[in-house]
Amino acid sequence: MAQQDTDQPVNDESNESTASGEFIVDTEDCEARELAHRERGTSRPITVVGNPVLHKECKDVTEFDEKLAQLIDDMFASQRTAEGVGLAANQIGVDLKVFVYDCPDDEGVRHVGHVVNPVLDELPADRRILDDSNEGCLSVPTAYAALARPDYAVVRGQDMHGNPIAIEGTGYFARCLQHETDHLNGYLYIDRLSKRDRKDALRQMAEGTPRYPVVAND
Numbered sequence: 001m002a003q004q005d006t007d008q009p010v011n012d013e014s015n016e017s018t019a020s021g022e023f024i025v026d027t028e029d030c031e032a033r034e035l036a037h038r039e040r041g042t043s044r045p046i047t048v049v050g051n052p053v054l055h056k057e058c059k060d061v062t063e064f065d066e067k068l069a070q071l072i073d074d075m076f077a078s079q080r081t082a083e084g085v086g087l088a089a090n091q092i093g094v095d096l097k098v099f100v101y102d103c104p105d106d107e108g109v110r111h112v113g114h115v116v117n118p119v120l121d122e123l124p125a126d127r128r129i130l131d132d133s134n135e136g137c138l139s140v141p142t143a144y145a146a147l148a149r150p151d152y153a154v155v156r157g158q159d160m161h162g163n164p165i166a167i168e169g170t171g172y173f174a175r176c177l178q179h180e181t182d183h184l185n186g187y188l189y190i191d192r193l194s195k196r197d198r199k200d201a202l203r204q205m206a207e208g209t210p211r212y213p214v215v216a217n218d
């Protein structure tokens with residue numbers, strides 16, 4: 001997911017963990033963990049809307065090996081180059097269910113992590129509070145559109161070693177978890193827009209120039 005196009009509040013002091021045992025802690029040592037990944041990784045160009053790899057469901061990961069670890073490192077490197085807050089494997093052309101994130105929540109707390117084979121929890125009705133904020137995507141460069149999504153999300157999947165994990169997000173980070181899971185199921189956020197808003201986003205993309213390397217479509 002692309003960074004917000006508005007100023008993001010930054011508040012590193014409020015970095016207290018509220019995670020219960022059920023959810024991973026992804027708010028500690030963020031700087032060191034993100035740096036270690038991207039230093040081992042190689043940045044790759046980003047696929048854009050129209051590339052078939054973005055428009056079909058990715059394959060489940062079944063091998064939790066060195067290649068998967070390298071993919072995750074490359075994704076962190078690519079995410080940093082493109083200044084993204086989340087990146088799915090098919091956005092660097094890899095047809096596997098993995099995403100990485102480096103994303104602030106609405107309190108300005110930074111979350112860094114990865115998840116393999118993610119599935120979103122169905123939310124009970126009382127947790128489905130829609131937040132109608134702007135959203136952007138590295139694969140739809142320079143475009144933004146308002147999109148209503150629940151302001152709370154839980155993703156379950158595995159870590160790079162195959163251990164089961166669950167990630168909890170609120171606000172902008174909840175949006176990111178939903179956006180990246182959508183990618184791996186073959187959907188872009190513009191697929192959730194009205195016809196008119198989708199057309200407008202594609203027009204913004206056509207008129208803009210990405211600030212990072214992209215894969216040209218045939």
Ligand code: ZN
Pocket residue numbers: 001002136137138139179183
């Ligand atoms: Zn995206």
